[in-house]
Amino acid sequence: MSTNVETVSVWEYFRSLWQGVSSTAIGMWITFKYVWNYKTVTIEYPEVREVIPDNARMRLFNDVDNCISCNMCAIACPVDCIYISSEKRDPKEEVPKTDDGTPMRQVLTQYVIDTALCCYCGLCTTVCPTECLTHSNDYEFGQYTLGEMKYDYLADDVRQWKQRIVGKEPVYRK
Numbered sequence: 001m002s003t004n005v006e007t008v009s010v011w012e013y014f015r016s017l018w019q020g021v022s023s024t025a026i027g028m029w030i031t032f033k034y035v036w037n038y039k040t041v042t043i044e045y046p047e048v049r050e051v052i053p054d055n056a057r058m059r060l061f062n063d064v065d066n067c068i069s070c071n072m073c074a075i076a077c078p079v080d081c082i083y084i085s086s087e088k089r090d091p092k093e094e095v096p097k098t099d100d101g102t103p104m105r106q107v108l109t110q111y112v113i114d115t116a117l118c119c120y121c122g123l124c125t126t127v128c129p130t131e132c133l134t135h136s137n138d139y140e141f142g143q144y145t146l147g148e149m150k151y152d153y154l155a156d157d158v159r160q161w162k163q164r165i166v167g168k169e170p171v172y173r174k
């Protein structure tokens with residue numbers, strides 16, 4: 001029968017003791033610094049929010065009423081998560097124009113982005129000639145399933161995001 005007895009020298013014993021006491025003291029010092037309001041590290045979200053930088057890349061929004069179905073965004077997308085379909089406009093029909101005066105020669109029949117695949121690189125918004133495709137400042141779009149992150153921008157509820165994004169006035173951290 002063998003017994004494994006671990007031995008430590010007196011020096012190691014006191015060194016371990018010192019390490020335990022000093023690291024606890026340092027940890028408690030940091031804790032109490034924040035308890036005494038040395039520096040605020042949390043905010044009362046959602047009542048208080050961080051200021052989002054102007055060039056932040058959040059949820060994509062396509063204002064389809066200004067989309068000319070040019071396909072540039074889908075071509076630029078490195079992960080191929082933009083799905084566009086369009087058809088030629090009836091020649092007898094008057095060609096509508098976007099807000100910047102670009103003629104809309106095609107009729108957009110599908111504009112879908114699978115944002116679960118999107119890497120938020122921003123290339124699609126950079127190439128959009130009418131600037132209808134933008135990264136909004138809306139970062140509250142968590143979903144329970146990946147399928148729910150595939151957005152049909154021609155759908156009425158998604159079109160209404162335009163108001164939700166523009167009209168949002170968060171209370172920023174003071």
Ligand code: SF4
Pocket residue numbers: 073076077078079080081082113117118119120121122123124125
């Ligand atoms: S942000 Fe990048 S990955 Fe996302 S849809 Fe646009 S091009 Fe594709």
Ligand code: SF4
Pocket residue numbers: 062066067068069070071072073074084124127128129130131132133
């Ligand atoms: S690049 Fe802009 S205008 Fe062209 S299809 Fe994409 S969103 Fe529409």
